[in-house]
Every structure is written in C-alpha cells, then in structure tokens.
Amino acid sequence: SQTCLCRANAFVAEVYKEKEEFGPAIAHLQVALATLTDPGKDMAPALAAWIRSEADRVRELHAKAVKRNETVYFDRVPASVPPPDGFGKIKAAAASVGPLSKLAGKENPFAAVIPPHAADSAKTFRSTMAAQLEKRQREALVHRARVTETLGQ
Structure with a gap:
C-alpha cells in the first residue's frame, strides 16, 4: 500500500509539473519519497524489483524537479500537501468464491x-x-x- 501511496503522490506531482507549479510538485515528490519502504527479503523477487524501479523513478523525478525549480521557476516548496484524492474510499466489495x-x-x-x-x-x-x-x-x-x-x- 505504501508503494501505491508513493505512486499516487508522484502522479499528483506530474500534474503539478505539467501546470508548471514546481513547488507543490516537489512537495508531493518528497511525500512520495518519504512513504517508500525497502522491500523485505521475504518479498517475491519480481515484486521487489518493481518496487525498487518505482523508487528509482520517483527519485529521478524529484531530482529533475528540484534542478528545474532551482534554475528556472524558483517556486516555494510548501511544508505539507494534502493527500491525493480517493484514498480511504471503499473501492472493492467482498464476494464469496x-x-x-x-x-x-x-x-x-x-x-x-x-x-x-x-x-x-x-x-x-x-x-x-x-x-x-x-x-x-x-x-x-x-x-x-x-x-x-x-x-x-
């Protein structure tokens, strides 16, 4: 679930970057980086590799956003940002199989x-x-x- 939250924040950051609002984008990427956890040894290798690739992708997005903000936009990075919409809502129902x-x-x-x-x-x-x-x-x-x-x- 932490990886899903990380991906959600990265997606919101991409939306802000498209609007050229780099302050909130960087803040969401920082939240995404903070939610990442290292996959444990008991995790399936394919899943662990996917989680590591997501972490690398978010780190790369964060580095690019910070570099661009420090050279072009100079937006203020907010201390906190609201969570992405949709979390905490029921999206599935149990069915007997x-x-x-x-x-x-x-x-x-x-x-x-x-x-x-x-x-x-x-x-x-x-x-x-x-x-x-x-x-x-x-x-x-x-x-x-x-x-x-x-x-x-």
Whole structure:
C-alpha cells in the first residue's frame, strides 16, 4: 500500500509539473519519497524489483524537479500537501468464491476481494460461458450420434 501511496503522490506531482507549479510538485515528490519502504527479503523477487524501479523513478523525478525549480521557476516548496484524492474510499466489495479461496491449505484473505464491477462482469461471463459450453456439448453429442449412425450403415 505504501508503494501505491508513493505512486499516487508522484502522479499528483506530474500534474503539478505539467501546470508548471514546481513547488507543490516537489512537495508531493518528497511525500512520495518519504512513504517508500525497502522491500523485505521475504518479498517475491519480481515484486521487489518493481518496487525498487518505482523508487528509482520517483527519485529521478524529484531530482529533475528540484534542478528545474532551482534554475528556472524558483517556486516555494510548501511544508505539507494534502493527500491525493480517493484514498480511504471503499473501492472493492467482498464476494464469496467458495473452495477456490484456499491457498496452500490456509485461508487466503485477499481471494474474495473483488471490485464490484468486476464481480458482476465475471458472473455474467461465467454464466454466458456455461451456457455456451452446454450448447456445444449438446451439439457434439448430436454430431457424434450422426457420425455413429452414418458409420453403422
């Protein structure tokens, strides 16, 4: 979640940079750098590499913004900035998935966290695919009966 908060602040900083408001952009990048944590040794290597690449990207953005502000814009960097909009809002609902929610014999607490729109889409997709499968199965049985009848003559 810290990486998501870091990315959100970096995105807000990019918006400020596009408006050529480098003071708030630098402040958001400083908050982004402060929220970064070093990935632990128990983290998957691919995820740890991604987190490190995000950290490198934010450090590079911060260095470029500071350099540009010190040479061109000379904006005042605020001491604090508001958090990015949208944090703290509910963005997902729990959905029961039955026996699929087990992972290596233990309950997986995140298996049932699915965004509501994705759960509805998945339910519709599953029912459509099940109907198509039943239809294809009936067609295959009819075809098999025809082939058996033709070969038997």
